[in-house]
Amino acid sequence: xxxxxxxxxxxxxxxxxxxxxxxxxxxxxxxxxxxxxxxxxxxxxxxxxxxxxxxxxxxxxxxxxxxxxxxxxxxxxxxxxxxxxxxxxxxxxxxxxxxxxxxxxxxxxxxxxxxxxxxxxxxxxxxxxxxxxxxxxxxxxxxxxxxxxxxxxxxxxxxxxxxxxxxxxxxxxxxxxxxxxxxxxxxxxxxxxxxxxxxxxxxxxxxxxxxxxxxxxxxxxxxxxxxxxxxxxxxxxxxxxxxxxxxxxxxxxxxxxxxxxxxxxxxxxxxxxxxxxxxxxxxxxxxxxxxxxxxxxxxxxxxxxxxxxxxxxxxxxxxxxxxxxxxxxxxxxxxxxxxxxxxxxxxxxxxxxxxxxxxxxxxxxxxxxxxxxxxxxxxxxx
Numbered sequence: 001x002x003x004x005x006x007x008x009x010x011x012x013x014x015x016x017x018x019x020x021x022x023x024x025x026x027x028x029x030x031x032x033x034x035x036x037x038x039x040x041x042x043x044x045x046x047x048x049x050x051x052x053x054x055x056x057x058x059x060x061x062x063x064x065x066x067x068x069x070x071x072x073x074x075x076x077x078x079x080x081x082x083x084x085x086x087x088x089x090x091x092x093x094x095x096x097x098x099x100x101x102x103x104x105x106x107x108x109x110x111x112x113x114x115x116x117x118x119x120x121x122x123x124x125x126x127x128x129x130x131x132x133x134x135x136x137x138x139x140x141x142x143x144x145x146x147x148x149x150x151x152x153x154x155x156x157x158x159x160x161x162x163x164x165x166x167x168x169x170x171x172x173x174x175x176x177x178x179x180x181x182x183x184x185x186x187x188x189x190x191x192x193x194x195x196x197x198x199x200x201x202x203x204x205x206x207x208x209x210x211x212x213x214x215x216x217x218x219x220x221x222x223x224x225x226x227x228x229x230x231x232x233x234x235x236x237x238x239x240x241x242x243x244x245x246x247x248x249x250x251x252x253x254x255x256x257x258x259x260x261x262x263x264x265x266x267x268x269x270x271x272x273x274x275x276x277x278x279x280x281x282x283x284x285x286x287x288x289x290x291x292x293x294x295x296x297x298x299x300x301x302x303x304x305x306x307x308x309x310x311x312x313x314x315x316x317x318x319x320x321x322x323x324x325x326x327x328x329x330x331x332x333x334x335x336x337x338x339x340x341x342x343x344x345x346x347x348x349x350x351x352x353x354x355x356x357x358x359x360x361x362x363x364x365x366x367x368x369x370x371x372x373x374x375x376x377x378x379x380x381x382x
Contacts, residue, residue, distance in 0.1 A: 005312055007294060008301035014074040021082040024055070029086055035349040037087020037260035041253050042214050042357075044168055045089035049123040052090075058097050059121035062105060066113055067121035073304040077252065077297065084256035091165060091214075094253075096120045100127035100173055103191075103244045107232035112193070116171070130160040130174030130194070130218060131241070140370075141185040141238070145176045145220065147192055153227035154178075154192065156200075156220045164364070166216035167205045172196055175237050189237035192229045199223070209356040242310055245366065254320035255292050257361055258327035261354050264347045265331045272341055281334045285327060292320050311378035318371040321361040328354040 028051065029037070036043065052058055060076045062068025069075075083090050101120045104112055119125035136142045145158025160166075160174060172194045180188035196203065200223035205213035232240050262285065269278050295316045302309040332351055335343050343351075362368045376382045 005295050005298040008298045010074045010078060010297070014072065014078055017075055017078050018082055021079055025082060025086040025088060029088060032087065034260045034264040034346050035353050038350050038353050039089065040084055040087045040257065040260065041090050041094050043089030044091040044165065046092045046123065048089050049093040053121060053123040058093055058123055059101060059117065062101055062117060062121060066105070067118035073300045077300045081252050084253055085259050087260040092126055092168070093123050095129060095164065096125060096127035099244050103173065103240065104231065107240055109228065111228060112231060125171060126165065126169045128163050128166045128169040128172045130163055130172045132160065132162045134159060134161050142182045143175060143177060144182050145174065147176045147178050147190070147225070150224065152224060154225040154229055156194070156223040156225055158220050160218045162215045163218050164214055166196065166218050167203045169196060172218065173231065175241050178234055186238040188235055190234045191231045191237045191240055192225060193231055194225065194229065210353055243308055245310065252296050254317045255289065255296060255324065257324045258354055261331060261350045262327060264350050268343050268347055277337055278334055281330050285330065288323050292316065292323060296320070311374060314371045314374045317365055318368055318375065324361045325358045328358050
């Protein structure tokens with residue numbers, strides 16, 4: 001069942017991190033155009049990720065013995081807000097830091113933790129997540145990619161699609177079938193850590209409307225994996241994935257994908273005469289954002305308390321991406337109402353980019369239909 005989303009405050013010691021991060025970003029991102037900032041957590045810059053690592057800002061929630069900073073989820077929330085609000089290019093380390101590292105910490109063996117976690121904290125190991133497959137749509141339980149036991153460990157065959165940053169990642173954590181068939185649904189699924197440099201792995205980037213290539217198809221042709229590629233328990237992959245998705249769906253990146261556009265539009269509005277229509281649009285956006293931020297912060301509080309708020313995270317993700325997709329449309333409409341005051345070119349470029357990529361906001365991390373099914377079950381409606 002869905003739990004209560006309580007009002008939650010960031011502890012002062014974690015809020016204090018905001019000043020340091022904001023100062024670093026003001027210097028580091030100076031001169032970055034707004035349409036580049038709009039890429040934010042899809043913007044890949046390994047050098048920037050290493051700068052964060054040098055400051056101890058990767059693996060904030062991990063224990064010190066694994067290279068982390070032993071901070072909590074509130075500290076990571078503050079860091080994420082500042083990075084995304086500034087439009088920092090965080091894509092290189094984002095998945096590894098957000099969900100792969102906590103998954104390995106929770107389910108991995110001591111050897112796996114020693115191998116991967118310190119490198120994630122140093123921005124030396126980037127991860128992607130292998131879930132969706134061709135022909136399966138959003139039906140994750142129907143996957144057919146299979147890993148069979150072999151003399152040396154596992155023999156992997158199949159494919160994944162819509163895998164973010166697969167062509168730039170070192171490893172994939174994939175949900176695969178280790179027993180039974182697709183008709184067995186949640187049974188027989190396991191998670192494997194796959195070195196993407198192994199023979200038999202082929203990665204093909206998928207170019208989107210904006211000319212970027214964030215997603216990829218990944219093919220496995222008799223890929224030989226060691227026994228220790230299995231993470232967690234064999235056959236427990238479905239439960240593990242659901243715990244992992246709580247990390248993916250709960251963060252502020254489900255609210256801030258259009259922040260660069262909003263900031264750019266506000267700068268434009270400050271140079272115009274007072275306009276009731278613009279004030280109405282801004283008021284609507286800010287009130288929705290305030291509520292959604294409070295909900296996201298509540299989920300962070302539940303994670304900090306050791307709970308697994310999968311349903312609450314799905315709710316925040318669904319509502320948050322709906323707002324993210326609405327921002328380009330609402331700002332475009334606002335600009336259209338003032339044809340006598342043409343916007344500057346950087347604002348138009350940022351708007352054009354986000355109008356092209358906004359449809360993906362409700363796809364990544366689970367489609368809207370899947371999320372609403374999860375929420376309905378949590379409410380006891382189905």
